[in-house]
Amino acid sequence: MLKQLLPTAAISGLLLIGSLPANGAEPAVEFRESIMTLYKWYLQPMGGMVKGERPFDAAAFRKNAEDLANVASLDLTVGFPEGSDDDTEARPDIWLDWDGFTGKFADLQSASAELARVAAGGDIEAMKQQFKATAGTCGGCHKKYREKK
Numbered sequence: 001m002l003k004q005l006l007p008t009a010a011i012s013g014l015l016l017i018g019s020l021p022a023n024g025a026e027p028a029v030e031f032r033e034s035i036m037t038l039y040k041w042y043l044q045p046m047g048g049m050v051k052g053e054r055p056f057d058a059a060a061f062r063k064n065a066e067d068l069a070n071v072a073s074l075d076l077t078v079g080f081p082e083g084s085d086d087d088t089e090a091r092p093d094i095w096l097d098w099d100g101f102t103g104k105f106a107d108l109q110s111a112s113a114e115l116a117r118v119a120a121g122g123d124i125e126a127m128k129q130q131f132k133a134t135a136g137t138c139g140g141c142h143k144k145y146r147e148k149k
């Protein structure tokens with residue numbers, strides 16, 4: 001009995017896995033929104049320090065900068081399969097201008113890597129400057145490729 005059931009269970013498991021990519025855009029949308037949530041999580045405390053809303057803590061800044069660079073090293077573009085803009089803030093321009101879009105992602109990757117490097121050096125003025133450049137790459141992509149709501 002068990003011997004007969006097991007292969008059936010295994011096969012239906014395989015069918016489930018096999019059907020995932022054809023499952024519509026939802027998992028990809030969840031993936032990219034999760035990544036964006038993480039970006040924001042690491043960016044915000046640094047922004048508070050740069051704006052003077054909280055005391056400048058160079059060690060905490062450095063940790064956030066490193067973690068942001070780590071998250072930004074994950075390939076964001078897999079979260080944007082072609083045409084996955086229904087009911088989201090993603091603009092169709094992403095796929096009409098894929099090179100432009102991936103270029104904006106590359107900007108974030110290099111700016112955040114540089115921010116982690118600068119933060120390790122401990123020069124607070126340099127950290128503030130590079131923070132602004134990094135935050136600017138978020139807006140640089142949103143302005144063109146995210147729907148304003």
Ligand code: HEC
Pocket residue numbers: 029032033034036037039040043088089090091101102104105108134135137138139141142145146147
């Ligand atoms: C390469 C382009 C690109 C870059 C770079 C980028 N974003 Fe986004 N972001 C988007 C797009 C497109 C959306 C809309 C996604 C959607 O609605 O599915 C978005 C949505 C968001 C959201 C809303 C997520 C949600 O749950 O709806 C937040 C928050 C966000 N981004 C923060 C950031 C921060 C912070 C940075 C910089 C550290 C950043 N993004 C960099 C393209 C980008």
